[in-house]
Amino acid sequence: KMKRWISLMLLILVLAVPVTVLAEDAAPTVAGNAEAITAVQKNADFLWTLVAAFMVFFMQAGFAMVEAGFTRAKNTVNIIMKNLMDMSLGAIAYWAIGFALMFGVSKTGWFGTTGFFLSDYAADKDPWTLAFWMFQVVFAATAATIVSGAMAERTKFVSYLIYSVVISALIYPIFGSWAWGSLYKGSGWLEGLGFIDFAGSTVVHSVGGWAALAGAIVIGPRLGKYVNGKAKAMPGHSITTGALGVFILWFGWYGFNAGSTTAANTDTALIAVNTTLAACAGAFGAMVISWIKFRKPDATMTLNGTLAGLVGITAGCANVLPGSAILIGLIAGVIVVLSVVFIDQTLKIDDPVGAVSVHGVCGAWGTLAAGLFNAEGVTMKLIGVQLLGMGAAFLWVFPTAYILFRVIKATIGLRASAEEEMEGLDLGEHGLAAYPDFQAHTEVSGAGI
Amino acid sequence: KMKRWISLMLLILVLAVPVTVLAEDAAPTVAGNAEAITAVQKNADFLWTLVAAFMVFFMQAGFAMVEAGFTRAKNTVNIIMKNLMDMSLGAIAYWAIGFALMFGVSKTGWFGTTGFFLSDYAADKDPWTLAFWMFQVVFAATAATIVSGAMAERTKFVSYLIYSVVISALIYPIFGSWAWGSLYKGSGWLEGLGFIDFAGSTVVHSVGGWAALAGAIVIGPRLGKYVNGKAKAMPGHSITTGALGVFILWFGWYGFNAGSTTAANTDTALIAVNTTLAACAGAFGAMVISWIKFRKPDATMTLNGTLAGLVGITAGCANVLPGSAILIGLIAGVIVVLSVVFIDQTLKIDDPVGAVSVHGVCGAWGTLAAGLFNAEGVTMKLIGVQLLGMGAAFLWVFPTAYILFRVIKATIGLRASAEEEMEGLDLGEHGLAAYPDFQAHTEVSGAGI
C-alpha cells in the first residue's frame, strides 16, 4: 500500500515528461516506466545537444579574437563587426532558408525543399526540431565566419554582409544536404555512398575554407603585401588576443565534435579524447616544423597548428583511435605551415590569418584521414568516397563562391578604397578606431624598465 | 536466474540514488524502477541547473570586459575591481540575507522571512536548496553589476562596494520575491497576478537598469562630458575588449534563459532558439538604425544592440515563437540606439556604456513583448499585468536606489575627487595603471606599415 503511494508520487515527480499515459494508471507500470526512461534519456539528449551548441556558438568569439589579433589595429573594429554580423545575418538566413535546403525533405538528394522559416516546428511542435536547428545554426555560422579572416583588412563591409547571407542561406546548406541531410528529414546522395564526415571537416571547414580561397583570389592582396613580387610581412596587432581566440576555439570545438552525436551517450568520450590529442599534436607539429624552417618556434604558426589539428580530427573524431588522432593532428600541424607559406609566397594569395590553409586544406586532410585511419578498417571504396566528397565540396563551393564574389565586385564593389585601406577600415567604414583612448601609462613602468 | 542477477547488479549501479528502498529487494521492482527514474531525472535537473549557473557566472567576465572596453584606459583597473567585488560581496550578502528575502516563506507576498544564511539547507540537507541558490546568486550578481557601467569613471570605490551590498541584499531580492518567490518557498503578489517574466527582463535587467539610472543621475556626468550643454564623445579604450565581453555575455545568456527552467527538459530548445534569433535581430536592428542615423554602421551601438536583443527576449523566451523572437530583438535593437542618444543628449544623463538603455529600457520592452507576443494569445488583462510589473519595478527600484545613492553621497561621498577623475581612478583609487608596461614594439611593424 504505502509503497504504491510512494512510487506513484515519484512517477508524478517525473515532471519533465508529459506523462499522459501514466496519469490514468494508479500505480507505475512496466510500460509506463519504459516510457519515462525514454523521456529522461530524451531530456539528456536535449541537454547535451544544447550545451554543445552553446559551446559552438562561443567559437564565434574565438574567430573574432583570432582574426582581430592577427590583423592590424587599424582594421580591428571592422573585423569584429564582420564576425558579429555574419553570425547575426547568417542565423536569420539559415532560419528562413538554409535549414530547409539542408535538412528539408529532399527528393533529389541535392537539396531539401521543406521547412522554411522553421515551419516544421510550427507544424508538429516537436521541440527536437528546435534543438537540432540550434545545433545546426551555429555550424552554419562557423562555416560563414571562416571567410572573413581570409578577406580581412580590405573588404567592403556591406559586400561582406551580402556574402555572408548567401553562404548561410545557399552555399553551405546545399552541400550540407548532400552529406548530412538524413540527420533530419533530408537524404543526400553523398551520405548515401557512405561518406564519413562526422563533425564537418569537409561540410563545415573545407566549405568555409574554399569560399575563403575564392574570396581572397577575387579581392586580391592587401596594398603593400606584394612588393615587386615579394611577399611582405604584415604582422597582426595582438598575439595575446589571437591566442585567446585559439583557446576559445579549442574549447568550443569539444562541443563541435562531441556534440555532433546530438545525443547524450558514451560515444562522446572517444570523440573528446581524439579532439584533445589531435589539437595537441597539431600544435606540436606546427611548432617543430616552423622551428626547423624559420629557425625559431613561430607563435602564430603554432596557434594555426592547434586549429589545424582540430580541423583535421573533426571528420574522424568518432571513428579513429586515439593513437591515430595524434598522427592525424601531427600531420595537420605540418601541413598547415607548409600550406600557409605555399599560398602566401608561391601562389601569392593573401590570406592574412591562414584561413584557407587551416580550414580548407586541413579540412580536406581530415576528411581523407577519417578514411585512412578508420578503426573499422579502410577499404579502397571508402577512400574513394572520401575523395569524392572532398572533390564535391571544392567543385561546389569554389565556383559558386567565386561567381558570388565576382558579381558583388562587378556591382556594388568588393573592395574598400585605397585611401580607406591605408587609413584603416575602422575609420573609413565605421568611423571609430579600435583603441581610441589607449594610454599605456608607461610612466609607471619607469620602475619596471 | 542469471537475468535476475544482472539486473540486481545494474540496479545497485544506480549509484546516484540513495537506493534504500531498493536495497531490501532481491530483484528490481516496478516501484523501485520508478523511483530510480525519478532520481536519474533529478540528477539531470541538477546537472543542467548548475551548468547553466556556471554559464551565467561567466557573464561576470563579460560585463567586466564590456565595461572596461567601453571606458577610458585610465579607469580600467577600477571598473574591473568593481565588477569583481560586486560579485564577491554581492554573493556573500545574497547568501546571508538576499536569498531569504527573495525565496523565503512570505506571508505578506512582499518579501520572504526564512532561510537566512542558507539555513534551509542546514535544516533539511536537501541539495536542491543549494543548486537553486547557486542559480539564483549569479542572477543577483548580474543585477548588481549592471550599475557599475552607468556610473563608471567617476564613482568612489568604497561607495560602490556599499551600493553593491545593498542591492544584492535588499533591493533586488525584495522585488524578486514579488515575481519569483514561488519558485522556491516564497509567494509573491505579482506572480500571483500571472506576471510573465521567465528569465528576468524585469526582475534582473530592469531592476539593474533602473538602479543604474538612479546612480547616474545622483552622481552626475563625467568631467568634460557636457561642455556648455553639448554632449562630448568620450570613446572607450578597446573595442576588442568590449566585443569579447559581448560575445561572452551572449554565451552566458543561454544559461541565463534556458537555465531558468531549472530542469533538464525539452522546453530549453525553444528558449535557446528564441535567444539566438533575438540577439541576431538585435544586432541587425541596431546596425541598420545607427547606419541610417550616423551615416556609418556604429560598432558600439551594434554591440549594444546584441545585448538589447538578449535583454528583450529574456522575459518571453519560453512563451513566444521564433518568428516573434526576431521581431522582439529587432525592435529592441532599434530602441536601444534611440534610447542611448536620448538619454545622452536630451536627458543629458551620462551613462558611459549605455547600461540604462540596454537593461532598463529594453528590459521593460521585453516584459511588454512577452505579453504582446505570448504564443497562447494575448489578453488585455495580461498586458495590464505586464505593465503593472514594469511599473512596480521602476517604482520600487528607482526611488530606493536614488535614496541609497543620496545617502552615500551625503555621508562618505559618492564621487571621486576631480583630480582623481582627471588623472584616472586607477592611479588614485588603486595606485596601479591598467597597462603599466604596455609596449607596442611598433618597430616590428616597420615592415607592416
Add this chain to the structure above:
Amino acid sequence: KMKRWISLMLLILVLAVPVTVLAEDAAPTVAGNAEAITAVQKNADFLWTLVAAFMVFFMQAGFAMVEAGFTRAKNTVNIIMKNLMDMSLGAIAYWAIGFALMFGVSKTGWFGTTGFFLSDYAADKDPWTLAFWMFQVVFAATAATIVSGAMAERTKFVSYLIYSVVISALIYPIFGSWAWGSLYKGSGWLEGLGFIDFAGSTVVHSVGGWAALAGAIVIGPRLGKYVNGKAKAMPGHSITTGALGVFILWFGWYGFNAGSTTAANTDTALIAVNTTLAACAGAFGAMVISWIKFRKPDATMTLNGTLAGLVGITAGCANVLPGSAILIGLIAGVIVVLSVVFIDQTLKIDDPVGAVSVHGVCGAWGTLAAGLFNAEGVTMKLIGVQLLGMGAAFLWVFPTAYILFRVIKATIGLRASAEEEMEGLDLGEHGLAAYPDFQAHTEVSGAGI
C-alpha cells in the same frame, strides 16, 4: 495491445543503450527497465564528466591570460607559447606514460604500472576509460602550467618544454597515484590512510606550486628585480588581460571541483556553492588586507585572492559546509597576500605572478582546512593524515623538481641570455613581438581627453 506497442517503440527509442537484452523481449520487462535506467544514468555521468573536463581545459586560457597580463609586454608571446605547449606536450606525455603511473594497477601503492598509451581502452573498449582520462588529462595540464608563471620572463623556451613533459609524465602522476589511484585501477598508500583532497588542493595545486618554487629558486630572479637587496616592482602589462584570465579560471574551476564527482549526482550542488563562496571570500580577504597593508585596494592582489579562495576550497569543497567555505576562502585570501610579500621581499624569490603563493601555499592551507572544517567532524587522526599528505607532496615534488631544473641548467641551460632577457624573450626566442602593430589611434580621443 496498443499499449504494448507504444512501450516497445519507446524502449527501442532508448538509443543510447545497447539494448541487447531488451531486443529479444516483445515487451519491456522490469529487469530490462532497470538496465535501461542504469544506462541513462551512465550517459548522464559521461555528459557531466566531459562537460566538466572541457571547462577545466578552458582554464588553460585563463592561465595564459593571467600570466600574460601580469608580466611585461616584451615576454608575452613567450609566456603564451609556454602555456600552449605545456598543455600540448603534457597531454601527449600523460597519454603515453602519466595516466598509467597515476591510475594503473599499483601493487606497491607508489605508482601504477599498467595502461600506458591508454592500452586499457584498446583492451576492453570501455568508453569510461576515455571519459575518465579526458577529465584527468586536463588536471595534469593544470598542474603543469602553474610553473610557467613563476619562471616567467627569463626561462629558455626549450628548457621549459622539457620540464613540462617531465612533470606531466612523472612528477605529477606519481604523487597523484598516492592520493587518487583508486579512482580507477590504482590504489595509493595515502588515500588508504583516509587523506581528503577531493579535487586537488594538494594533488594538483600544491604539486604545481612546489614545482614552481623549485623552478623560481633554481633560475633566480629577473634582471633588475633585486637592486642591492631591495625588491623592485615590475608591473605586468595588462590588468585587463589578467583579470579576464581570473574570471576564466573561476568559471573553469566549477568544472574542476564539481566535476570531480565524475558522476551526475546531487553532490555537485554543495560543491558549486562552496566554490562560489570561497572565491568571493578570497577576493574580499585579499582586498581588505591589501587595503590595510598598502593603503589602497590592490587589484593584482585581489585577483590573486580570488584564485587563492578557489585553491583553498578545492580539497574540501565536498565535505565542508557553505559557512566554512567562506571562512576557508577568507583566510586563503589573507594568506596569499602575506605569502606573496614574504616570498618576494623576505625570501627574495622572484615569482612574477605569485604562483607559489596561490597554488603552493594556499593549496596546503586548503588541504589542512579540508580536515579542520570537515562537516563529519574533525579528529586528530584526520588532521594528521592531512598534514602527512601535505608533507608528502612537498617532499616528493620539491626535491625532484629541484633536481630536474638543476640538471636542465647544467646541461642545455635553463635561462635565456641577459641580452635576450633585456630585449624581451619574444624577439629573442620567437622573433615576434606580441603587439607588433599596435596603434592607439589616440587622435580620436582628442575628443575624449
Add this chain to the structure above:
Amino acid sequence: MKKIEAIIKHFKLDEVRDALNKIGIQGMNVTEVKGFGRQKGHMEVYRGVEYEVKFLPKIKLGLAVSDSKAEEVIKVIQDNAKTGEIGDGKIFIYELEDVIRIRTGERGEEAL
C-alpha cells in the same frame, strides 16, 4: 622664425589648442611625453613593493611660428595651460632656420 615647444598637462590640450586656433595658428604637432620635474611623482605599491612613479604623463606641443607671432603664441599657451599648480610645464623657444612645405615646396614664412 621660431620653434615653440611647450610641455603641458594632459587635460589642458583641448583648451590650449582651441585658444591657439582663435589667434589663427595654422598648425602644430603633439607628442605624448613623460615628464620629470619639480612635481615629484607619487609613491605607489605594486604587490607590496613600494616604488616611485618618477615620470608623469605630459603633452608636448610643437609649433613653428613667425618671429612676429612668437610672443603672442607664448602668451596664449601660458594663459591657457596654467593651473597655478606645480607641474604646469614649460615653454621652450628655439631659433628656426627654415621651413619647407612638402606639398608645394614653399620655403620660409609662407610655408608655415
Add this chain to the structure above:
Amino acid sequence: MKKIEAIIKHFKLDEVRDALNKIGIQGMNVTEVKGFGRQKGHMEVYRGVEYEVKFLPKIKLGLAVSDSKAEEVIKVIQDNAKTGEIGDGKIFIYELEDVIRIRTGERGEEAL
C-alpha cells in the same frame, strides 16, 4: 651641422627611409606624433555624438646631418614624402651646435 625635423604621412615612412638610405644617411629617429594643420580632421560620430577628429596621426623624422648634406636630405625627403595632397607635412631645419656619440665619445661631424 643641421637638425632636420620632418613631419610626414604614416604610410610614407618606408619610402622616405629607403630613399635616405640610398644617399647614405647613417641614422635618424622616428616618433609618432599627432598633427594639426590645414588638413582638417574629419567629423566622426561616437554613440550618436558628433565630434571632430582634430589631430591626425603623423610620423616625425629627426635627423642630424652635416651642413653640406642638409639640402640634399631635404630634397630627398620632400620628393619622397610628397603626395601633392594637403597634409603632406613639413620639414623644419635647425642649427645643431654639437653631437656626441655616446659609445665612443666622438664629437661633431664624425659623430653623425
Add this chain to the structure above:
Amino acid sequence: MKKIEAIIKHFKLDEVRDALNKIGIQGMNVTEVKGFGRQKGHMEVYRGVEYEVKFLPKIKLGLAVSDSKAEEVIKVIQDNAKTGEIGDGKIFIYELEDVIRIRTGERGEEAL
C-alpha cells in the same frame, strides 16, 4: 641656455635619470622613439616571410640646462648611457633661446 637631446637605450633610462638627479637636474622629459643607425635591426620571420626589423626602440631624453651646466650633463649622460656596444645612441646640443615656466611666468635661467 642649451637644449640637450639624448637618444639612449631603453634599459639605460633609470641609470641615466638617477645620475642626473645626483647632479641636481630639475627636470627633463622622455619620449619613446624608434631609432635607426649603424646598429642594424635583425632579420625576423613572420609566418614564413623574412623581413628586417629596421627600427629599434630607443628613449629620447630632452633637457633644458644653463650653459654652465651643459658640459657636466653631457658627461653624465654619456658615462651612464654607455655600454660600449653599437647602438648606444647620441647626444645633440642646441641653442635654447628662452624658457618660460607656465605656472609662474618666470623666464630664462630661473625658469629651468
